[in-house]
Amino acid sequence: MxxxxxxxxxxxxxxxxxxxxxxxxxxxxxxxxxxxxxxxxxxxxxxxxxxxxxxxxxxxxxxxxxxxxxxxxxxxxxxxxxxxxxxxxxxxxxxxxxxxxxxxxxxxxxxxxxxxxxxxxxEYCDAGRFDFLTRTSLPGAEAIIRGFKGDEVVDADHIERYSLPTxxxxxxxxxxxxxxxxxxxxxxxxxxxxxxxxxxxxxxxxxxxxxxxxxxxxxxxxxxxxxxxxxxxxxxxxxxxxxxxxxxxxxxxxxxxCHFENTLGRIVPHNSPVAFRFERTDDGVYCRRQMRFTPEAQHAHHLPNMVFRLHFPSYSDAAHGSSVMSAIFLAKSALLPEYRAILQQQTQVPASPRLPHVGNVLRDLPGLARFTAEWLFRIRLASRKLPYTLVANADGSFPLEFNSEQTxxxxxxxxxxxxxxxxxxxxxxxxxxxGDQDAQAVLRAFLLLRESLGRSGAAQLLLDDELLAGQIARSIPLxxxxxxxxxxxxxxxxxxxxxxxxxxxxxxxxxxxxxxxxxxxxxxxxxxxxxxxxxxxxxxxxxxx
Ligand SMILES: Cc1cc2nc3c(=O)[nH]c(=O)nc-3n(C[C@H](O)[C@H](O)[C@H](O)COP(=O)(O)OP(=O)(O)OC[C@H]3O[C@@H](n4cnc5c(N)ncnc54)[C@H](O)[C@@H]3O)c2cc1C
Incomplete structure (x- = not known):
């Protein structure tokens, strides 16, 4: 009752x-x-x-x-x-x-x-079965970046699943x-x-x-x-x-x-495809790929538990050239206050003035119309909704998002x-x-990931070594x-x-x-x-x- x-x-x-x-x-x-x-x-x-x-x-x-x-x-x-x-x-x-x-x-x-x-x-969360491995949830799927299957330091075989959201x-x-x-x-x-x-x-x-x-x-x-x-x-x-x-x-x-997060550096893949977008698991649930550190590497390098995801460019920087992202930036007042706050804080570059964003929108109206139809049918009206909008960077690189455990x-x-x-x-x-210790650990983690990707020959991680420590320290809580x-x-x-x-x-x-x-x-x-x-x-x- x-x-x-x-x-x-x-x-x-x-x-x-x-x-x-x-x-x-x-x-x-x-x-x-x-x-x-x-x-x-x-x-x-x-x-x-x-x-x-x-x-x-x-x-x-x-x-x-x-x-x-x-x-x-x-x-x-x-x-x-x-x-x-x-x-x-x-x-x-x-x-x-x-x-x-x-x-x-x-x-x-x-x-x-x-x-x-x-x-x-x-089951309560409508998130499918308890299986978070790529190889079993997405049978036959390519690696997150072709040629990068992970190694003894980086585990690239995990996914995150999404609820309806329920x-x-x-x-x-x-x-x-x-x-x-x-x-x-x-x-x-x-x-x-x-x-x-x-x-x-x-x-x-x-x-x-x-x-x-x-x-x-x-x-x-x-x-x-x-x-x-x-x-x-x-x-x-x-x-x-x-x-x-x-x-x-x-x-x-x-x-x-709180988990703390930031989007720092860019991955430049040498090969394609790159598993950047949402995929559907074999039981029909939206999922995304993660990169994380093996337990052995966490112990060896004294790392807190954290994950990395391929991310989209900052909405506020019109250089992304995307009509969809500029439209979202211009309409940000329609977002939940929490998402607006994340969008405003999570920028490594100052927001562009409105005019270049308007230019992006006008240059690709058909692309925006396609997105609006997808948004309506796959995000607003579907019972299992596409979790959020992912737009790839025009230059083929992927900003790197991390979120980390806090000591x-x-x-x-x-x-x-x-x-x-x-x-x-x-x-x-x-x-x-x-804490300083957590910020230092995340810094080590970025460097380890860069080495691992470099060894594989599949991708390069571009970092601004001088700015990185300060940027990590300014990460925001989820x-x-x-x-x-x-x-x-x-x-x-x-x-x-x-x-x-x-x-x-x-x-x-x-x-x-x-x-x-x-x-x-x-x-x-x-x-x-x-x-x-x-x-x-x-x-x-x-x-x-
Ligand atoms: C924008 C956003 C995105 C999020 N995304 C994710 C995500 O992707 N994945 C994830 O795992 N989590 C996410 N979260 C967090 C998630 O919503 C919470 O972890 C979850 O809802 C917590 O559940 P809860 O039952 O502990 O608390 P709540 O869901 O907050 O429920 C607590 C309830 O207690 C009631 N209450 C409080 N005080 C009293 C009182 N004194 N007397 C009677 N009732 C009271 C409140 O009204 C409320 O209904 C997100 C949160 C936000 C805001």
Whole structure:
């Protein structure tokens, strides 16, 4: 059943339930779907309504270049999946290892304990089967650049897969509407968790509805699924007299990680074809090729986990000569603010004036018309959408995009401000920077990739050696919020245990990228969903008796 604020909630809310899930994004919805039919009563609370929007209660501050906290997240049933790009990539075994050369790494659970839930997570994300190798997903395909199959340093046999992209609110609405034991309650925002006096457990949670009425909800078990920034915010704000729930080791809000990215240098292939465009896997899913470092090379060269992709030229530089890219540049106000921000920041060259862009458009109107038709049929109207527009550089070279894991650093953190939002909850401040060690590692990675491509004779990587270090240091964060309630084997070194239960409060769980102790290069949602399915299995075995 799905109920919206405005319905008479009072009778329902007065009844204690077994499980109260707070937040209906990818994590909360997949957890609720997994608990559908489990035999006990589950409530899924969402601050927003059916329609999705940028929440004014996400306002706060951040150290540049980190975007303001209200960007890269949405409020409403489905959460941020209403706007996500749909790139699905699993974590790698190395992400779970304690790597001596990267501080604060290592998970208390193994890769296999997460990997067994990836096939089901792939289904939730509509991303096909759990197979990320080129040779098996694209049988018979050419190498990414003809003549470059990778070597002992560079692995060129991986792909990333793309979701429809699936908006979890739309996709799983019907299942939850029909559920006999799960009730979704929209328009109820959690303001606080209450600890039982004299007991190590959460007794109730305070909610405010859209009419400003307060409600107290009692449950045996609570799950916070409010996203990687709202999880620490609620855990800190619920215990203002103390240091925050689960914060014995002073880890709550700390070790905040974002993937950082930039587009630097150009690959000049000596051979063709080059696998630059989206391809379809043999199970019909859009995918793109990646280049990355083998685990052995990561250990030998002390590299964080990262990937490289062949990229398109900067939209803002009219020298690309493309009518399509100039049209996108001129119409950038039509883009999501987050994509506009990336487009503006991700330029190594200053934006050209508008006139050369208008010239590009006028010179190739038929090309623009072909693109518009493709955009309409393959991007707007198709149920499985072409993820984004890829236009190759006119000179045959390919700018190189990387995105990288960030070393967990306690000084990158979410804290509460004195300023309150309109419901009286303290706003957040985000302190984030790319560490010198990570910037140096990415620099080494570019040089290693250049050597590897050079050895193969298949391509040349052109880099501006003098500028590269500075450019890497100015990389920008992607909108992935991770690590703020990290999983650990002891309360001294984290906030949740291997089952995602908050240390010291065994009836409070976290379903979110907040629990990631390290962040891989992989976009987070697939792993968020895998961990939510794993948590559902744990709750089923704990609560069914
Ligand atoms: C433009 C963009 C592109 C992206 N592309 C990708 C991509 O390609 N691949 C990828 O893996 N990820 C991508 N992401 C990130 C992805 O959207 C998130 O990883 C994912 O949605 C996180 O799921 P979640 O359930 O943890 O949080 P959310 O989806 O943010 O859901 C949290 C929910 O909790 C609700 N909530 C918050 N506080 C409260 C409260 N106090 N009480 C009640 N409810 C509350 C919110 O309203 C929201 O609905 C992208 C994000 C953006 C913005």
């Amino acid at each position: 799905i109920l919206e604020s405005g319905n008479d909630f009072a009778a329902l809310l007065s009844r204690k339930v077994r499980v109260c899930i707070i937040g209906a994004g990818a994590a909360g919805i997949s957890l609720a779907c997994e608990l559908d039919g489990c035999g006990f009563e589950v409530r899924l609370f969402e601050a927003g309504a059916r329609a999705n929007h940028v929440g004014d209660f996400y306002e706060g501050s951040a150290t540049p270049p980190h975007p303001e906290p209200r960007q890269f997240r949405r409020v409403g049933f489905g959460g941020t999946t209403a706007v996500w790009g749909g790139r699905c990539v699993p974590f790698d075994p190395i992400d779970f290892e304690r790597r001596e050369y990267l501080a604060n790494t290592g998970w208390p659970i193994t890769y296999d304990e997460v990997a067994r839930f990836y096939p089901a997570a792939m 908006d979890f609110g739309r996709r799983y609405r019907r299942q939850l509407q029909k559920s006999a034991n799960v009730t979704v309650m929209l328009g109820l925002r959690c303001l606080k968790l209450n600890r039982a006096s004299g007991a190590d457990m959460i007794e109730s949670a305070e909610f405010i509805d859209q009419g400003g009425h307060l409600h107290t909800v009692r449950a045996d078990t609570f799950v916070l699924a409010t996203g990687g920034i709202e999880v620490p915010r609620l855990l800190l704000a619920s215990d203002r007299a103390g240091s925050g729930f689960g914060n014995v080791g002073d880890c709550l809000g700390r070790f905040y990680m 967990p650093d306690p000084s990158n953190r979410i804290t509460l401000r004195e300023d309150l939002d309109r419901h009286g909850l303290p706003q957040v401040h985000i302190a984030w920077r790319v 909108g992935h919020h991770m690590g703020t309630a990290r999983m650990a084997s002891s309360p001294r070194s984290g906030v949740v245990d291997g089952d995602c239960a908050v240390f010291g409060l065994p009836n409070l769980y976290v379903a979110s990228s907040a629990v990631f102790p390290t962040c891989s290069h992989a976009n987070p949602t697939l792993t968020i969903v895998a961990l939510a399915i794993r948590l559902a299995q744990h709750l089923r075995s704990r609560l069914v008796s």
